[in-house]
Amino acid sequence: MTFVHKFLSTAAALALSAGAALSEPALIFDLGGKFDKSFNEAAFNGAKRWADESGGTFREIELQSEAQREQALRRFAEAGANPIVMTGFAFGNVLGEVAPDYPDTKFAIIDMVVDAPNVRSVVFNEHEGSYLVGMMAAMASTSGTVGFIGGMDIPLIRKFACGYVQGVKAVNPDATVIQNMTGTTPAAWNDPVKGSELTKAQISQGADVVYAAAGGTGVGVLQTAADENILSIGVDSNQNYMHPGKVLTSMMKRVDNAVYEAMKMGENLETGFNVMGVANGGIDYAMDEHNAPLVSDEMKAAVDGAKDQIASGALAVHDYMSDNACPVE
Amino acid sequence: MQKMPAWADAILVPLISLLLAALLSGLVIIGIGEDPIAAFKLMVDGALMRSAGWGYTLYYATNFMFTGLAVAVAFHARMFNIGGEGQAMLGGLGVALACLYVPWPHWSLAILGSCLAAMLFGAAWALIPAWLQAKRGSHIVITTIMFNFIAASLLNYLLVNVLRPQGAMDPATAKFPEPTHLPTFRDMFSTSETILFRGSPANVSFFFAVLACVLVWLLIWRTRLGYDIRAFGHSEPAAQYAGISPVRITVVALLISGALAGLMAVNTTQGEAERLILNSTEGAGFIGIAVALMGRSHPLGVFLAAILFGFLYQGGAELALWTNIPRELIVVIQALVILFTGALDNMVRMPLERLFLSLRREG
Numbered sequence: 120m121t122f123v124h125k126f127l128s129t130a131a132a133l134a135l136s137a138g139a140a141l142s143e144p145a146l147i148f149d150l151g152g153k154f155d156k157s158f159n160e161a162a163f164n165g166a167k168r169w170a171d172e173s174g175g176t177f178r179e180i181e182l183q184s185e186a187q188r189e190q191a192l193r194r195f196a197e198a199g200a201n202p203i204v205m206t207g208f209a210f211g212n213v214l215g216e217v218a219p220d221y222p223d224t225k226f227a228i229i230d231m232v233v234d235a236p237n238v239r240s241v242v243f244n245e246h247e248g249s250y251l252v253g254m255m256a257a258m259a260s261t262s263g264t265v266g267f268i269g270g271m272d273i274p275l276i277r278k279f280a281c282g283y284v285q286g287v288k289a290v291n292p293d294a295t296v297i298q299n300m301t302g303t304t305p306a307a308w309n310d311p312v313k314g315s316e317l318t319k320a321q322i323s324q325g326a327d328v329v330y331a332a333a334g335g336t337g338v339g340v341l342q343t344a345a346d347e348n349i350l351s352i353g354v355d356s357n358q359n360y361m362h363p364g365k366v367l368t369s370m371m372k373r374v375d376n377a378v379y380e381a382m383k384m385g386e387n388l389e390t391g392f393n394v395m396g397v398a399n400g401g402i403d404y405a406m407d408e409h410n411a412p413l414v415s416d417e418m419k420a421a422v423d424g425a426k427d428q429i430a431s432g433a434l435a436v437h438d439y440m441s442d443n444a445c446p447v448e
Numbered sequence: 449m450q451k452m453p454a455w456a457d458a459i460l461v462p463l464i465s466l467l468l469a470a471l472l473s474g475l476v477i478i479g480i481g482e483d484p485i486a487a488f489k490l491m492v493d494g495a496l497m498r499s500a501g502w503g504y505t506l507y508y509a510t511n512f513m514f515t516g517l518a519v520a521v522a523f524h525a526r527m528f529n530i531g532g533e534g535q536a537m538l539g540g541l542g543v544a545l546a547c548l549y550v551p552w553p554h555w556s557l558a559i560l561g562s563c564l565a566a567m568l569f570g571a572a573w574a575l576i577p578a579w580l581q582a583k584r585g586s587h588i589v590i591t592t593i594m595f596n597f598i599a600a601s602l603l604n605y606l607l608v609n610v611l612r613p614q615g616a617m618d619p620a621t622a623k624f625p626e627p628t629h630l631p632t633f634r635d636m637f638s639t640s641e642t643i644l645f646r647g648s649p650a651n652v653s654f655f656f657a658v659l660a661c662v663l664v665w666l667l668i669w670r671t672r673l674g675y676d677i678r679a680f681g682h683s684e685p686a687a688q689y690a691g692i693s694p695v696r697i698t699v700v701a702l703l704i705s706g707a708l709a710g711l712m713a714v715n716t717t718q719g720e721a722e723r724l725i726l727n728s729t730e731g732a733g734f735i736g737i738a739v740a741l742m743g744r745s746h747p748l749g750v751f752l753a754a755i756l757f758g759f760l761y762q763g764g765a766e767l768a769l770w771t772n773i774p775r776e777l778i779v780v781i782q783a784l785v786i787l788f789t790g791a792l793d794n795m796v797r798m799p800l801e802r803l804f805l806s807l808r809r810e811g
Contacts, residue, residue, distance in 0.1 A: 180769050181774075183765070183778070184761075185727065186507065186730075189647060189649075191769060193647040208618070209618060212623075220647075273617040274617060304619060443614075
């Protein structure tokens with residue numbers, strides 16, 4: 120652990136000479152923690168990829184309390200870390216207050232829009248990817264009933280659900296979509312047991328494909344779907360490998376790419392509003408050797424067709440968050 | 449007969465306990481391949497050598513003072529109030545309602561209003577367990593800890609379904625209006641040339657916490673009610689024989705305790721977040737138990753212990769920022785301090801007592 124020692128001694132020196140510029144990037148994880156197999160972990164993987172490729176190092180912190188959000192931002196900014204990347208909408212309020220105090224530092228926030236000249240706001244068109252996997256779910260389903268299991272009931276997750284339903288209905292207008300949310304608090308992001316129960320309940324109502332947009336809760340959904348011999352759809356990272364032959368596909372939200380790009384641009388981080396969607400590869404569905412036998416050529420052709428249409432703008436998927444309503448149920 | 453001089457009881461015992469905890473923590477840090485001296489230096493530098501560090505240390509200390517006093521007052525009546533967490537959550541609800549729905553013209557009035565609301569809500573949450581203890585003999589430890597869960601669920605329901613602004617993702621209330629903003633240490637102590645306490649959340653409620661320490665001291669040792677509480681704590685039958693109503697003392701002591709715990713929310717909710725969030729207490733209610741134990745239920749002791757725990761919290765945050773010591777290990781270090789100063793108090797006390805006795809015999 121010589122690396123760690125080096126880290127510590129520089130840190131001690133740094134505490135004394137705070138303000139000495141070192142332009143390492145920094146990454147702040149949300150309260151969910153670094154290894155959640157989903158959102159935060161994707162961010163960490165992106166940062167690690169950057170570090171491996173560039174040979175650079177980055178600072179990171181897993182938060183313990185709400186008061187530390189602002190503290191971590193300010194301390195990293197004062198120590199000269201640049202850019203500072205943070206994951207999660209919960210940083211929105213704090214960053215809005217902190218960013219103007221450090222005009223020379225660049226910030227990147229994922230899943231939230233903060234309007235400041237030195238902030239890059241990265242948001243994802245999750246509804247587009249959910250539409251694509253919704254189409255696949257409808258084609259793979261034999262019962263005509265598919266399920267959706269969300270994490271915490273917030274507009275962002277309804278956006279996933281709404282895109283998914285639109286995709287299902289585009290293929291089979293008569294299909295039934297059963298929707299459940301795991302909970303109303305952040306604990307819903309990490310409750311695989313409840314995810315498993317909801318999956319069983321949906322199966323008993325006839326669902327034979329379930330889409331989990333629920334962070335760590337999705338682990339339980341995918342597990343139960345595999346145990347009960349129905350198909351599931353993963354989210355955020357490529358989760359096909361978790362149960363080969365049982366996971367139809369994964370809706371990939373390339374948080375890792377967003378973090379990787381932000382760190383690669385370094386101090387010259389391009390600020391402003393940054394949308395990652397199907398058109399620029401920020402959103403995609405996962406294909407690999409684990410799900411190849413499940414996806415027919417016909418299915419693939421239809422989904423890729425829709426993907427091209429979305430990318431070209433010919434097909435517009437309704438975004439729930441634009442008006443807090445969904446045209447289809 | 450006093451076995452030890454008072455100074456040894458109040459200062460020497462906690463100090464030796466702390467030293468032992470620090471030694472063991474050092475061993476743990478060595479165990480994961482880090483340098484304990486550098487880590488300790490980092491904690492001191494980050495928490496005590498910068499004004500912003502003090503700002504955080506005192507911010508956390510404010511919370512711990514209130515919850516520590518809450519536990520201490522109940523201790524004097526020989527009751528173990530471990531519901532500080534829930535009472536503080538409800539206090540937060542009171543603060544939020546006061547700040548959101550009353551048009552305060554100035555912060556000085558707003559803080560009085562929110563203090564009152566926090567005390568009322570916190571005390572109300574302690575009232576039911578208090579009544580159950582006094583009248584039905586339901587054990588206070590069981591009921592208060594259950595009320596922590598009820599408080600969390602209630603707050604969850606209200607924040608998600610009632611108080612959350614339309615379209616917001618966080619289960620939290622809207623931001624409080626500008627006039628309720630409490631002056632932070634930065635606002636109070638910075639001059640035009642030097643900015644002190646930059647970005648740190650310590651605010652005027654720290655002085656309320658200090659005031660609360662003084663008032664609790666007056667209450668316990670200088671009033672009739674305080675005497676009743678202590679008498680009841682030492683022996684219930686004796687107190688009853690002296691004409692002290694056990695029901696009244698149980699209820700009143702717990703109401704004061706709940707009100708003090710509720711006051712903590714003024715610091716976190718109005719002073720720091722300026723909106724009510726789901727997890728605004730963050731375990732301070734439980735840390736209060738350790739603070740009261742370490743402070744021997746004396747307000748001065750609580751004050752000092754709260755500052756120590758504030759230092760541990762802020763120093764821990766510094767470790768997380770600048771080293772690769774994982775956050776779980778920082779909790780281990782904090783737990784070791786609690787273990788030695790709170791739970792293993794007698795381990796240090798008994799040998800010391802023996803030492804002092806033998807010294808006295810020789811002398």
